[in-house]
Structures are given as structure tokens and as C-alpha cells.
Amino acid sequence: MGVNLKKLAKKARHYDHVLLVMRHAKPEASNEGGDYARELTDKGRKQAKKMAKGLSDMDLVPDSIACSSATRAEQTLDRMLKIFGDKPKVDYRQSLYDGGLQGMFDELAHAKEKTRVLMILGHEPTVSMASQWLTSEDSDSDSLDLLNLGLSPSAVVVFGANKPFNAWQTHDAELLAVLNPKNFE
Secondary structure: OOOOHHHHHHHHHOOOEEEEEEEOOOEOOOOOOOHHHOOEOHHHHHHHHHHHHHHHHOOOOOOEEEEEOOHHHHHHHHHHHHHHOOOOEEEEEOHHHHOHHHHHHHHHHOOOOOOOEEEEEEOOOHHHHHHHHHEOOOOOHHHHHHHHOOOOOOOEEEEEEOOOHHHOOOOOEEEEEEEOHHHHO
């Protein structure tokens, strides 16, 4: 099932606030330093770049990014920032690695009202679980089915709503799409 990227970009423009929830790109299976220190594979580095290019082409470069401080998440974002440039304000958060759903929802609660496009870059299963909680009833059912399967490495969930992020509650945002690198080939 393909996503019509032009339609998605157009639909996202109609919202005052767009949230991008992303899982880090493909990491190595293990690292001597433990899970927190796992690094991206070559495939993961390519995935991150492809996703950044695709989001940029859709005019969805984030104003602000909250990123897990785990190595694989930071490396994902480093690759993406080469495409995004200096526009996004970036914060690295330990809570997006070990804070579970609360870490995700804290980022929304502390987002500035002027932020139009916010990206939260974290880990499974937290990113897909938080996305399920945010999804409104009128969201695309095919995208929700994809979300229920969990997010693959470098997948991005795109949400839209007209109220500021800090006012979002459960089931307040329209799930617009679940994207992965194949959508940008």
C-alpha cells in the first residue's frame, strides 16, 4: 500500500500543528557498551538520510526536535540534520530512551505554542504505543492498522491537529500516515 506523498503534504499544510513521531533508523544488533550504545548500520544511515530528504521535499522540516539521547537515535538525527540544516531546535532527552510513554507525552506538554512541526525521535515500543494513544477516531484506518503492527526502523508517523501540542490529549490528533523509507523510492 503506497502513500500519495503530494496529497499527504497538502493535507498536512491544512493543520496548525503537525507531529512527526519517528523510530530511530536500523541499529546494529548489539554493542559492547550495551543497548544504549548501539550504533546505526550502513543501512540505518541511508534510511535516516532518505527519510530526511523525503520529509524535506514534503515541506515537513521540523521547527523543533526532541531526540532520545541513545547513540542510535542521535546518529539518526545527525544524518537527518545534514538535510534539514540549522532550522530545527534540537533537544536530546534521556527520558525518550527510558521514560516510556510519559517521556513522549512530556515532550508534547512542553512544546512551545509557536511550534508548527514537532518531531519526537525515540524507540519501540514506546513510539508506536504513544502514537496509538494520540490517534483520533476519524483517522485513516489503513494507517492505524500499520501502526498497530509497530514501527519499523526509521518509520515516521505523521499527525495533524489545529490545537497546540501542549493541549493535546489522548485521541486528539488525526493520524495522516505511517511512512517508511520505501515511500520515498
